Amino acid sequence: MxxxxxxxxxxxxxxxxxxxxxxxxxxxxxxxxxxxxxxxxxxxxxxxxxxxxxxxxGGTWRDNKYPGCCCDVWSHLYSFSFEQNSDWTREYPGQEEILRYLVSVAAKYNxxxxxxxxxxxxxxxxxxxxxxxxxxxxxxxxxxxxxxxxxxxxxxxxxxxxxxxxxPRMPDIEGLDEFKGKVMHSARWDWGYSLKDKKVAIIGNGATAAQIIPEIVKEVGSLTIHQRTPNWIIPRADAPISGWKRSLYKWVPPVRWRKRSDMMDFREAFYDAVTDNESAFAKMLEDSHRVLMKSQLAGREELWKKLEPNYKVGCKRVIISDDYFPVFNRSNVRLETGSIDRITSAGITTDGTTEDYDLIILATGFRxxxxxxxxxxxxxxxxxxxxxxxxxxxxxxxxxxxxxxxxxxxxxxxxxxxxxxxxxxxxxxxxxxxxxxxxxxxxxxEGGSLSVTPRxxxxxxxxxxxxxxxxxxxxxxxxxxxxxxxxxxxxxxxxxxxxxxxxxxxxxxxxxxxxxxxxxxxxxxxxxxxxxxxLGRVREESLVSYQTMGYTVLGLAAVGVGAVLRNSGRLRLR
CATH class of the missing domain: 3.50.50.60 (FAD/NAD(P)-binding domain)
Known part of the structure; x- marks a missing residue:
């Protein structure tokens, strides 16, 4: 040693x-x-x-570097409690920013x-x-x-x-190994391959696909989305975090702590939505999906039917996205809901009809x-x-x-x-x-031994x-x-x-x-x-409600005003 x-x-x-x-x-x-x-x-x-x-x-944040890769948890909450980052540039962090954060943590703690x-x-x-x-x-x-x-x-x-x-989980589809074009799993993205004007199919429409699709439609010649089952989708409301806010989070840490607590409180409340499909929160999410879909795909009733799940919210991962539905308004995008029969050397056969492709993207998750x-x-x-x-x-x-x-x-x-x-x-x-x-x-x-095995x-x-x-x-x-x-x-x-x-x-x-x-x-x-x-635990949920904080601030303000008046009275008496 x-x-x-x-x-x-x-x-x-x-x-x-x-x-x-x-x-x-x-x-x-x-x-x-x-x-x-x-x-x-x-x-x-x-x-x-x-x-x-x-x-x-970096683990998954090193392996997954596909277009649009990001986290569906707010950046200030998707970080260690003991190493909070005041300098996140967006409300939802992208893969590259998360990886940089992990690299910096590893360096700081040697x-x-x-x-x-x-x-x-x-x-x-x-x-x-x-x-x-x-x-x-x-x-x-x-x-x-x-x-x-x-x-x-x-x-x-x-x-x-x-x-x-x-x-990565490879789909069990007959003929996948026979395809002569390019095949990429989302977790093994090849950035050296140009998407420009390519005829592309993506298999899978979960959270990963919902991040990839809005990015690549801007570049590909055409895109066919093979959907097995639709997903519940709710608004993301992502936005940049301004410089003055980042400065505030850095120099006034209690503001950052409070923001993280608010996020913790909200996401804990989200628990009812994904576990109890009869809860008011679950119904609110379903309504949110419909409002978002119908506003972004106005008048597209035929798509509404295909894009609304027939299962209760929470059974599968809820997708958070502002830009997934709008891709179906593009002329180079097609939604395919038929069953894939097999993959040929040139493309994909769906319900007996074969379509040729240059690239097949597998957004099929992990084992x-x-x-x-x-x-x-x-x-x-x-x-x-x-x-x-x-x-x-x-x-x-x-x-x-x-x-x-x-x-x-x-x-x-x-x-x-x-x-x-x-x-x-x-x-x-x-x-x-x-x-x-x-x-x-x-x-x-101490020269002894101990083995610990759960009963x-x-x-x-x-x-x-x-x-x-x-x-x-x-x-x-x-x-x-x-x-x-x-x-x-x-x-x-x-x-x-x-x-x-x-x-x-x-x-x-x-x-x-x-x-x-x-x-x-x-x-x-x-x-x-x-x-x-x-061992104890890190308590990050709010200790004090906003109402209590408001009463406290008002009380302190009243005390302060009273003190000022008393002091001004003394000054006058002198």
Whole structure:
């Protein structure tokens, strides 16, 4: 080991290249947040390796760089609470600005030295004799591979920060490989290919397609949009943030904090709209869709019918866009709602009719229900993750998995949101995982051992509870399919069943009775009375209402006026 600090505070060096206290898989938002939480632990945990298969950090915000790529959560809310950015240029951030933000955060907190780029995890195996994970990796960067194409890292704890929007999902359409033109998945965009005057088809019409389409119609010769099912669409109301506002957010932080709280409050209220399709908020969203559609496509009744969903709002991701509907007013755009029969060498056959294309864009999403694909994971007693999840992904609080000791994950099963910023969930998960890691490495640093595995009965009870809640939600609507649930059994494996504040409170402490604890220090928890560890949470919802603030301001103003009058009276008496 290098440096003069005690382990695990010392950084991983050349001599211990294949050993670390913690291995984090992924250098996106989750990986960066987890590393910061560990570095800020008490005492700090610096003995970290971050494995990133790409050649740069950013995760989904590095992979997705298609035209129009942006976030559907306000910029001031789609950022870390501990590293708020006063200089966002738009109300909704674009991909490039988000990536620049993540790069700056990684630089500020000195994350870069921890990352091994171009390094793909192949397998993970729990070694019960050493209480460690053996993480086998393959080096994909050609230069670094010259030093060794494969090696295994021994680590006390593994954190998965690979996320859900990671591996592109290719559509199961006959003949896709036969197409002689250009094929691009939205997450693998080729900016070297010119769209000018090309005849283009896009398969998919979800959130990604709704961002791509308004951008490329300005350049392509023609565009056919293959729609399987329509989506609920509501106004975005995006706008630039002026320089004076950015200055205000920077130099008067309480204004920025209040803005973020307002956003948090509103998006939490949005929860009813996406989970209860009979709520007033849900009906308001449906009405908003119709008003927007009919105003932007005035007199186009034939399109209204095709563009209005037959399922309740919230079952699928609600799309936020100001410029999707207007594309159908263009002469070079055609909406195709027929079924795709196959793809030929020259184009797409739909309901028996073949149309030739230069380019086919696949806006078909990701392999979301296959968490951590394609890594092979073998845990306690030789049990594989594939076996544990044969009925679908599930985890205790979406973080820890049955039969997988000393393992935590972010953005795992049932932690996705349909109403608020996922970063609010990720921060809570990072703090929770850091709390468990601290106990594991503390035991190791003192010459002992500790393994932490969620109790199978606790995992089952928790998941039965949230699945029951989810089956009563809009996500379970039988009239639509979505990436929120499995096709084989309908189990909703992606979404959280409650709101963000509920989740943050749930993860504000570690209840050690949730876990099977083994190792030389396990008795301290099992018999020693250490029942829980308090972590706390970042409270960002409004503490004080605007009404209360108004009364306070008026009260202070009255006091101030009274003081001025009293002082002026004294002056006159003198």
């Amino acid at each position: 290098t440096g003069d600090k005690p382990w695990p505070q010392v950084l991983v060096g050349n001599k211990d290249h294949t050993s670390a206290a913690v291995v984090i898989i992924g250098a996106g938002i989750s990986g960066i947040c987890t590393a910061i939480s560990l570095l800020q632990s008490s005492p700090p945990i610096n003995n970290i390796i971050i494995l990133e298969k790409s050649t740069g950090l 994350i870069w030295p921890l990352i091994r780029f171009g390094t793909q995890v192949e397998t993970m195996t729990w070694d019960e004799s050493t209480n460690e994970w053996n993480v086998a990796v393959r080096v994909t960067s050609s230069k670094d591979a010259e030093f060794g194409e494969e090696y295994t890292i021994n680590t006390d704890y593994v954190v998965s920060a690979v996320g859900q929007l990671n591996v 979301t229900v296959e968490f951590m694909h394609p890594i092979t994971i073998t845990g306690k007693n030789g049990r594989t993750l594939k076996d544990v999840w044969k009925e679908g992904g599930q985890a205790l609080y979406g973080v820890t998995i049955e039969s997988m000791p000393n393992f935590g994950m972010l953005y795992g099963p049932n932690t996705n949101l349909g109403h608020n910023s996922i970063i609010l969930m990720i921060e809570a998960q990072a703090k929770y995982i850091a709390g468990m890691v601290s106990e594991v490495v503390k035991a190791r640093s 199978s009965e606790r995992v089952e009870r928790f998941n039965e509870e949230i699945q029951e809640e989810l089956q009563r939600s809009s996500f379970a609507d039988a009239n639509c399919n979505s990436w929120y649930k499995r096709k084989d059994n309908g189990k909703i494996t992606q979404n959280w069943s409650r709101n963000v504040v509920d989740y943050q409170k749930l993860l504000s402490k570690i209840d050690w009775s949730d876990f099977d604890l083994e190792g030389t220090v396990a008795a301290e928890f099992n018999d020693g009375g250490k029942e829980s560890t308090h």
